[in-house]
Amino acid sequence: MINNKTLRNKIITIFLAVIIFPNIGFSKMNLTVCGASPGGLWSLLGAGLDATLKKASPGSTVTYQTSSGGYANIKQVKQKKCELGIIHVGEGVIATKGMAPFTSPQKGFRVLSVLYDWAPMQWLVTKEFSDKYGLHSLSDLKKQKPPVRLLLNRRGILPSQLGEAALKSLGISIKDIESWGGKVEFQASKNAAKIMSDRRADMLSNSIFVNHRSIRAIAKAVPITLLDVPKSVINDIAHQYGQKPWTIKADAYPWLDNDIHTFSSRAVLIADQGMSNETAYQITKAMLNHSDKMRGVHKAMKGFTTKLMASMTELPYHNGSIKAYKEKGLQ
DSSP states (O other), rough: OOOOHHHHHHHHHHHHHHHTTSSOOOOOOOOEEEESSTHHHHHHHHHHHHHHHHSSSOOOOOEOOOOOOOHHHHHHTTSSSSSSSEHHHHHHHHHHHTTTSSSSSOOOOEEEEEEEEEEEEEEEEEEHHHHHHHHHHHHHHHHOOOEEEEEEETTTTTHHEEEEEHHHHTTTTHHHHTTTTOOEOOOOHHHHHHHTTTTTSSSEEEEOOOTTTTHHHHHHHHHHEBOOHHHHHHHHHHHHOOOOOEEOGGGTTTOOSOEEEEEEEEEEEEEETTTTTHHHHHHHHHHHHHHHHHHHOOOGGGGGOOOTTOOOOOBBOOOHHHHHHTTTTTT
């Protein structure tokens, strides 16, 4: 039997524990993350976040909401239509500067974690066209002025903006290409890959993972190579859009003979600045403690690490996330 004094002491101990240590463990959360199309990598990242929070706090859920992409996600997070959003760093930089498609600077969102940084801009060109016009670097377009049939990603999204910006950095406009007898088409990735495979284009630019299945399909249909990007262009794009300098190693593709220098897109998880510090802290801490759940969603995510999570410098972190990273010695 427990006497009254012992029972009273136990109650006091429990009460003090609740008062002094209110944040022990993780609170159950039900969140929505805005991503992109269904079935893509971002939907898998949503599944990884769901598994992460469930591991940290059983009963928690993260629901993936399809969206038109990062620009829309910035707006939806700010409008509190979803608690979390996935965006490219370049989209965040464009938003903070108030560049198109925004009409004014967007400042009210914060980063919780970097998700990946290995989606380099790849300038694929058919081997036949490259050999005919002596194209080895993107700068050779300016020198040779070939009648290139160039494919950029669809208008209004970051990869096509980066493609045009890279050309502009070299002093090349779409009108210039047309004056050389060439043309520029804006096509979604799937359509662009088919057009290249059918030999109806000479060159394709896209920000995409190395050895992506679409590139393998093109290479199977037609001999291709990659163009190097001049350092001056890489520096311009890094400065303007927060892209990361990247090197595609020669052994990345069986048909590649040398390393290729370019710039890479990064994806980050964001929340509204008004999210409580405790919620941002718990989400970030869950990801730090269970990073294997994010790596496990797809082989493309094998490079996800806690160090990567804390590596953003171009956009500000949420204060709650900063606390979690400091506890791990990452900031």
